[in-house]
Amino acid sequence: MKKIFMLLFFLLMFGPQFAHASGNQLIIINKASNELAFYEKGELVKTFPVGTGRTEGLTPEGTFPIVNKIKNRPYYTGGIPGGDPKNPLGNRWLGLEVLGTYGTTYAIHGNNNPDSIGKYVSAGCVRMHNEDIRWLFDRVELYTKVSIVNSKKSFDEIAKANGYQLKPPVKVLVSGKELKLDVNPVIENNRVLIPMRTIFDELGAAVQWEHTSKTIVATKNNQSIKLKIHSTQATKNGQFITLDTAPTIRQNTTFVPVRFVSEALGVEVKWDSNKRIVYLGK
Template sequence: MVLFEAPAMAASGEFIIINKSTNQLAYYNNSKLVKVFKVGTGRKASYTPEGKFKIVNKIVNRPYYKDKIPGGSPKNPLGNRWLGLNANGTWGTTYAIHGNNNSKSIGGYVSGGCIRMYNNDVQWLYSQVEVNTPVIITSSKNSFNAIAAANGYKVTGSAVPAASVPTTSTILKKGSKGPAVKELQRVLTSKGYSTNGIDGVFGPGTEAAVKKFQKAKKLKADGVVGPTTKKALGLK
């Protein structure tokens, strides 16, 4: 099922900066740097356009029309969240910040022009931003705060190092909740390990599915999703 989100005004002091030199995306809210994420950008420098743009649409489970892959499919290279940009005169259907079904591609110069994120990361970003949120894409050796200032934004606070904020690095276990758990459930289900629903709540069904997967992969079957189990699942 494809869901289109109704337009809303972006919050004051909310914007995104994408630096192709480091392949990182910074999210600002209330004029403060909140989080930094690793991203994948164009295979050639010209593929991902630079400039000032806006998010013009938000789509859950956008189909991959080129190969007729439905939205929500594990085979869909667009992941499960799409934040369309009005770059190069387009209207959110050509360029976007989106998820990806190949987590190994994140961080590299790999796309045809879009900005790729880990599915868990783009789910978090999607939940934060509104349509009309400004997006700055550049190639720079400067800090995110310096880039923001050069583009007319007054920011407060110090920069947040990327290494300190990956949303997907946390350990998932019984009682965990949120987008990271949903992504875990989706991946387990796609591999044939039923979690009794994809609701973002790490309950008994998800724990049992994790243990079965761990046992099949000859990992410690403790039902806790740490770095080793995440790697085996293809999660980051």
């Protein structure tokens, strides 16, 4: 009887509102790589590392809507109040309607252990760094679909399989000739990022990858640039420069901001937002 009452309450309160979900947004969580992708207006906006279930079946797979957004949710099991630094839920909670739990059991939330992110550690929820979940919390709409998968496919392939309408991929033309890319460029913060190896090879730059510090060093003639993954601080010939968008790694591919690296190495860059084409002139 209690379950029937809860179901009726849920349908009464939330059911009519599902029809008003915009469909402009989609979240994909891939347990294979422990990454979350946020799509909006037909393109991949940002990806984040996440922590998922400590065993394969704990984080359920399927497509589930976000049915509540809660700030400073208490951790009832441990009697820890919301907002407490010891709260394992962090300070943001995006509740998912999974198996009749109405957003009370499964969620995307923050954490009190940053070292757990990227690992298989949870009892079923999806953990994010606190600064990442705050970014997502402020942007994602209620009733946005969340697709949880365990897949070797790209995020775009998974999005298409969910019926999400993607914008055409960004093209790169070098001296009028289209550059062949194994992985499509991405747009983040209105800046185009392109696979690292492809752009540096095309520009004739030697590149080094320092795994421990996740630092990229590229040199061409007398020019040298250094970038660090997830950092907006870069250098050109030892001079510090602040980037609009940091280099990132998405599904084992390293992306760098095409305008900065090209201009820093002496190549002119133009961007046609209507045609979604980057023009590089050697």
